[in-house]
Amino acid sequence: MLGTDYRTGSPNWIDLGSPDIPRSAAFYRAVFGWEFQLLGPETGGYGFFKSDGKTVAAVGELNPGATSAWTVYFRTDDMDATAQAVRDGGGEVRVEPMDVMGEGWLAQHTDPQGAEFAVWKPAKTQGLELASADNSLCWVELHVPDPEAAITFYNGLFGHRFQEMNVPGMTYRVLSIADGDQQDGSFGGVAPLAEGETTARWVPYFAVADVDAVVSTAQTSGGTVLMPGADVPEVGRIAWLADPGGSVFALLKPLPREQ
Numbered sequence: 001m002l003g004t005d006y007r008t009g010s011p012n013w014i015d016l017g018s019p020d021i022p023r024s025a026a027f028y029r030a031v032f033g034w035e036f037q038l039l040g041p042e043t044g045g046y047g048f049f050k051s052d053g054k055t056v057a058a059v060g061e062l063n064p065g066a067t068s069a070w071t072v073y074f075r076t077d078d079m080d081a082t083a084q085a086v087r088d089g090g091g092e093v094r095v096e097p098m099d100v101m102g103e104g105w106l107a108q109h110t111d112p113q114g115a116e117f118a119v120w121k122p123a124k125t126q127g128l129e130l131a132s133a134d135n136s137l138c139w140v141e142l143h144v145p146d147p148e149a150a151i152t153f154y155n156g157l158f159g160h161r162f163q164e165m166n167v168p169g170m171t172y173r174v175l176s177i178a179d180g181d182q183q184d185g186s187f188g189g190v191a192p193l194a195e196g197e198t199t200a201r202w203v204p205y206f207a208v209a210d211v212d213a214v215v216s217t218a219q220t221s222g223g224t225v226l227m228p229g230a231d232v233p234e235v236g237r238i239a240w241l242a243d244p245g246g247s248v249f250a251l252l253k254p255l256p257r258e259q
Contacts, residue, residue, distance in 0.1 A: 002131040002132050002137060002138055002139065002140075002187050003131055003132060004126070004127065004128060004129065004130070004131055006075045006122070006126055006127045007075065007177055007179065007180075008075055008076065008077060008158055008159065008177065008178060008179075009074055009075065009076075009154075009157075009158030009159060009160055009177040009178055010074065010075045010127075010177055010187060011072050011073065011074055011075075011137070011140050011187055011188065012073055012074065012075040012120055012122070012126065012127030012128065013058070013072075013073035013118075013120045013127050013128060014057050014058070014070060014071065014072055014073065014128065014137055014140075014204055015046075015057065015058035015059060015060060015070070015071055015073075016057065016058070016059040016060070016068070016069075016070050016071075016243075016247055017059075017060060017061070017062040017063065017066055017068055017069055017070075017071065017247075018059050018060070018061065018062055018068060018245055018247075019062045019068055019245050020244075020245060021036075021045060021047070021059055021060075021061065023222075023244055023245070024059055024243065024244070024245060025047075025049075025059070026221075027218075027221050027222060027223065027243050027244055028049060028057075028243070030217055030218075030221040031214055031217055031218050031221060031223070032049075032051065032056075032135040032206065032208075032214075033051065033135055034049040034050060034051055034056065034057070034135070035049070035050045035051075036048070036049060036050075036059070037049075037050055045060060045061045046058065046059070046060040046061075047059055047060075051130060051133075051135050051136055052130070054129035054130040055128055055129045055130070056128060056129070056130050056131075056135065056136040056137065057128070057137065062245075067246065068243075068245035068246050068247045069116070069201065069247050069248070070202075070203075070204050070247050070248070070249055071108070071116060071117065071118050071202075072117050072118070072140045072202040072204060073106070073117070073118040073119060073120040073127075074117065074118075074119050074120070074157075074158060075119070075120060075121070075122065075127065076119045076120070076121050076157075076158070077121060078121075079097035079105050079107055079119065079121050080097060082107070082119050082157055082158075083096065083097060083107055083109070085156055085157045086109045086111075086157065088156070089111075089112065089152075089153045089156050089157065090112035090153070091109055091110055091111045091112050091153065092109065092110040093107065093108075093109055094108040094109060094110055094116070095107055095108035095118075097121075102123055102124055103123055103124045103125040104120055104121055104122045104123045104124070104125050105120070105121040105123070106118060106119065106120050106121075107119050111144075111150065111153055111154070111200070112149065112153055113144040113145055113146060113149065113150060113200040114144075114199070114200040115142060115143075115144060115150075115200040115201050115202055116201070116202070117202055132207060133207060134207050134208055134209050135206065135207065135208065136206060136207060137204055137205070137206060137207075138205055138206065138207040138252055138254065139187070139188055139189070139204075139205035139250075139252060140187065140188035140202055140203070140204055140205065141188055141189050141190070141191060141202070141203045141205065141250070142154075142175075142188065142189070142190045142191070142200075142201075142202050142203075143190075143191050143192070143193050143194070143197065143199075143200060143201055143202075143203060144190065144192070144193060144200045145192065145193050145200065146192075147171075147173055147190040147191065147192055150190055151173060151175075151190060154175070158177070158178065159177070159178030159179075160175050160176065160177065160178065161175070161176045161177075161178065161182055161185075162174060162175050162176070162190070163176070163182065165189075165234075167191075167232065167233075167235075168232075168233070170191060170192060172189055172190075172191055173189055173190040173191075174186050174188075174189050175187060175188045175189055175190060201248065203240075203248055203249065203250055204249050204250065205238070205249070205250040205251065205252045206249060206250070206251055206252070207251075207252055207253070207254065208251050208252070208253055209253065210253065211229040211237045211238065211239050211251045211252075211253045212228075212229045212237075212239075214239075214251055215228060215229055215239050215241065215251070218241050218243075221244075222243075222244040223241050223242060223243050223244060224241065224242040225239070225240075225241060226240040226241060226242055226248065227239055227240035229251075234255065235252075235254065235255065236252055236253050236254040236255045237252070237253040238250060238251060238252050238253075239251045
């Protein structure tokens with residue numbers, strides 16, 4: 001699972017592009033208990049979501065013409081080299097590397113199959129302050145038409161490793177960062193698009209104590225249930241939701257890890 005000891009290729013930030021920030025803040029407060037902290041006027045309405053006083057996500061105004069979505073950021077120590085690797089691998093640099101008020105550097109990219117993501121090079125801000133606790137990010141999952149091609153692309157950017165895992169109905173690839181123990185460094189996975197799906201994307205999973213209770217709260221708060229709570233062998237209980245703006249995210253109550 002994810003932690004906050006960020007190394008090259010680790011997911012280290014996540015933010016929501018929202019068409020209505022006050023509505024998004026109210027929804028995620030109801031669902032996860034998050035408090036919204038608006039930053040200064042120079043950020044254009046950008047703010048942090050906090051859980052127990054620690055930053056667990058962020059939210060900003062949706063760019064004109066864009067679709068509301070969560071964006072996953074990965075740590076890099078060389079913004080320009082990563083941008084060039086994106087181009088060399090057939091992806092697109094949507095936003096060139098830029099300094100963010102001394103907090104770090106960001107760039108936004110699209111992989112060759114259309115999944116959007118971003119990178120963050122830390123300065124003052126290393127990344128999220130809490131992960132893999134209840135009501136925080138615990139996993140990120142890429143859904144694409146061609147998982148093997150995706151693995152090759154992201155390996156070229158970050159050195160990501162993978163292991164195959166048999167999941168009912170598919171072969172699932174568990175992703176890990178490049179260094180250290182592969183299981184301890186796992187942070188997400190790659191899955192083929194479900195039948196009828198056409199949108200390649202990274203989907204964030206948030207840990208919760210009770211998947212079904214959170215699904216119920218999301219429904220009554222204006223969200224949509226895309227997949228109700230279901231048990232996955234050797235993983236835990238999951239569900240897929242969309243917030244009132246249409247952004248897709250997932251819930252996970254993981255099984256206890258074997259010691």
